[in-house]
Amino acid sequence: MVDDPWKILGVPIEATEEEVRAAYLSKVKEHPPERSPEEFERIRDAYDALRDPRRRAARVLAVDPGAPLVSLLDGLPPRREFVGPDPWLAALKEQ
Secondary structure: OOOOHHHHHOOOOOOOHHHHHHHHHHHHHHOOOOOOHHHHHHHHHHHHHHHOHHHHHHHHHHHOOOOOHHHHOOOOOOOOOOOOOOHHHHHHHHO
């Protein structure tokens, strides 16, 4: 698990997705995998932790428990959970 992905990428906690991606690409250019594989892995793990909005929201809440969760997850589609057999599959079994 990455300790502080914002510090590794050099972006503030309020950074947008575009800023995080730009910082990631910049850091990868500085530390390519063939020259420094350990540093590249840290950078990649930090980017992975911040590029997924749900994982990022969880990290923000860990750092700042008072952060408004609603604003962190605005615009995300709801997660689809498996709740039972697919109606299509059930219809097939009936035939």
